Amino acid sequence: MLPLGFSSGLPFLLVFGTLSAWLREVGISHAEIGMLSWVALAYSLKFLWAPLVDRYDAPVLSRLLGRRRGWMALSQLVTALGLVGIAMSSPQVTLFFTIGSAALVAFASATQDVVIDGFRIDAAATERQGMMAAALQLGYRFAILCSGAGALYIAQFVNWRSAYLSMAALMGGGLIGTLLAPRLDGGPARKHVPLAAAIVEPLADLFQRKGMMLIPIFLLIACFRLPDFVSGVMANSLYIDLGFSKADIANVSKLYGVWIGIAGAFAGGLALTRLGLWWTLFIGAFIAAASNLMFSWLAIEGARLDLLMLTISIDNFASGFAGSALIAYMSGLTAPGFAAAQYALLSSLYALPGKLIGGASGFVVDAYSYPLLFTGTAAIGIPLLILCLVIRRDTMVGELEKVQAAVAPAPALATDSRA
Incomplete structure (x- = not known):
């Protein structure tokens, strides 16, 4: 749960607070920065597609890893891909590409949150949920430090592209957590x-x-x-x-x-x-x-x-x-x-x-x-x-x-x- 919590917390600031600092530094207007925050609506609307994620398999990966782990791996890979897209964009020239990449990160990250919560509930008995949630929150806080302070340090001493590429690489920690997690898809199919x-x-x-x-x-x-x-x-x-x-x-x-x-x-x-x-x-x-x-x-x-x-x-x-x-x-x-x-x-x-x-x-x-x-x-x-x-x-x-x-x-x- 520690690396899964890290993977869950890492993308949020990268499409919210940290990205707004980059955009303002290159001269993007306040109005455009404010509207960009709407990509984070995916975190508020994730309950709309959560039943679909819970019911259907992820393409290819669910056959290899099981339904829960398949969706986790897919959402982590897509999140990393979106972060690479932000890194390779030039907001002052290709702002729409930056926004599209940020929207992809938000959607994939919100989907990851749905799957991780479902896995956490399935993986342990009720009396152990407190321990699971504590590990998840600790990983989340570490991720906030990396995506907030860490990304700004890299941007200060190297550049913004390196900052976002580094964050994309750190999503590999969540993928390791997914591969180490037990497969929990045995038993009869559940009714939804x-x-x-x-x-x-x-x-x-x-x-x-x-x-x-x-x-x-x-x-x-x-x-x-x-x-x-x-x-x-x-x-x-x-x-x-x-x-x-x-x-x-x-x-x-x-x-x-x-x-x-x-x-x-x-x-x-x-x-x-x-x-x-x-x-x-x-x-x-x-x-x-x-x-x-x-x-x-x-x-x-x-x-x-x-x-x-x-x-x-x-x-x-x-x-x-x-x-x-x-x-x-x-x-x-x-x-x-x-x-x-x-x-x-x-x-x-x-x-x-x-x-x-x-x-x-x-x-x-x-x-x-x-x-x-x-x-x-x-x-x-x-x-x-x-x-x-x-x-x-x-x-x-x-x-x-x-x-x-x-x-x-x-x-x-x-x-x-x-x-």
């Missing part, structure tokens, strides 16, 4: 739920349990990470425009910032145990939005390394904290029997609006300025806090029901340990 039913039934269950409260719940989830997504699109462009070197960006944003984000995630987890879900969600909504004011300040002050460190510290900590709160909240909304499908739909809901709006952020910068953009995204915190107040009673009741269920005695006649 039709795609329409797989989407409609989990939604129907949510409406049945939550009723009209589901409207503010969906609004909260859809808007919760908007400030993060917008800042993620334009932050690297801001750093380049202010005059920070790629090494400075790598050191502060991509290396130091990753660990601050991990600290924020741990702080969010601690707050969940100490303060409860609703208060953690409320605090996370406030600090994640308000932290964008730091980018406005940085844009006004200019290339101050001390202010860059302070901005990254506050923003990454707030993002990690808010992420833990949102994951816990969405997990609590799921029901037994629909947990995987409902979580996939909810996670797509929170990611999709951010990527759509983030794609238009470049137009705001071109028409107005960086400070106005980031002040506007910080203002999203106001309706977020109002939505948190609207759902407070529902969240509190949900927490109380889970506590009561946890301490309730088992039925006297129950013989199944899952009762």
